[in-house]
Amino acid sequence: EAGVAQSPRYKIIEKRQSVAFWCNPISGHATLYWYQQILGQGPKLLIQFQNNGVVDDSQLPKDRFSAERLKGVDSTLKIQPAKLEDSAVYLCASRGQGEIVAFFGQGTRLTVV
Amino acid sequence: RKEVEQDPGPFNVPEGATVAFNCTYSNSASQSFFWYRQDCRKEPKLLMSVYSSGNEDGRFTAQLNRASQYISLLIRDSKLSDSATYLCVAINDYKLSFGAGTTVTVRA
Numbered sequence: 547e548a549g550v551a552q553s554p555r556y557k558i559i560e561k562r563q564s565v566a567f568w569c570n571p572i573s574g575h576a577t578l579y580w581y582q583q584i585l586g587q588g589p590k591l592l593i594q595f596q597n598n599g600v601v602d603d604s605q606l607p608k609d610r611f612s613a614e615r616l617k618g619v620d621s622t623l624k625i626q627p628a629k630l631e632d633s634a635v636y637l638c639a640s641r642g643q644g645e646i647v648a649f650f651g652q653g654t655r656l657t658v659v
Numbered sequence: 660r661k662e663v664e665q666d667p668g669p670f671n672v673p674e675g676a677t678v679a680f681n682c683t684y685s686n687s688a689s690q691s692f693f694w695y696r697q698d699c700r701k702e703p704k705l706l707m708s709v710y711s712s713g714n715e716d717g718r719f720t721a722q723l724n725r726a727s728q729y730i731s732l733l734i735r736d737s738k739l740s741d742s743a744t745y746l747c748v749a750i751n752d753y754k755l756s757f758g759a760g761t762t763v764t765v766r767a
Contacts, residue, residue: 588746588757602754646691648755650702
């Protein structure tokens with residue numbers, strides 16, 4: 547079974563630029579999560595989708611971050627404009643209906659300079 | 660207060676030693692608990708579930724104490740390959756809340 551796919555693996559941008567990350571969850575998984583993991587910290591939930599609807603985006607900095615999952619499958623996370631403190635690994639995870647365990651992609655490592 | 664708190668360590672132990680560490684959670688409504696393992700520059704991967712009755716998976720033992728709201732992980736007969744960061748996870752309404760992780764380094 548294919549895992550959660552994310553791209554790109556690495557991205558370096560200058561502050562105030564825009565960046566987008568892509569995630570393809572495990573086939574059939576209705577729930578999709580985006581997490582931000584800053585070096586030395588645990589993953590922090592940014593947004594949780596159930597199919598194409600948002601379940602929780604309470605910790606998403608909505609002035610600069612946006613995410614969508616229009617068809618309930620792939621998702622994109624965008625940052626515009628980026629700040630230095632956005633440097634982190636952005637992890638996508640998915641979970642199947644009725645399951646508890648979530649599976650993570652390899653993440654996108656963002657460096658803002 | 661963070662939802663899940665862990666001792667960051669690091670725990671530096673020799674091969675063959677036993678190492679144990681805890682994690683506390685603040686939301687008493689949390690329904691499920693897990694330990695994830697994260698290797699350097701890799702994504703978190705599920706290590707094991709945590710049940711109130713305690714559960715073992717080989718050299719790993721996990722325990723949940725709902726009254727005191729803490730979870731523990733014990734690693735027996737440590738191997739070099741056990742070196743990693745161990746993330747405690749509490750789940751409430753399918754929202755996963757992670758601790759900051761406990762770093763374990765096993766030395767030869």
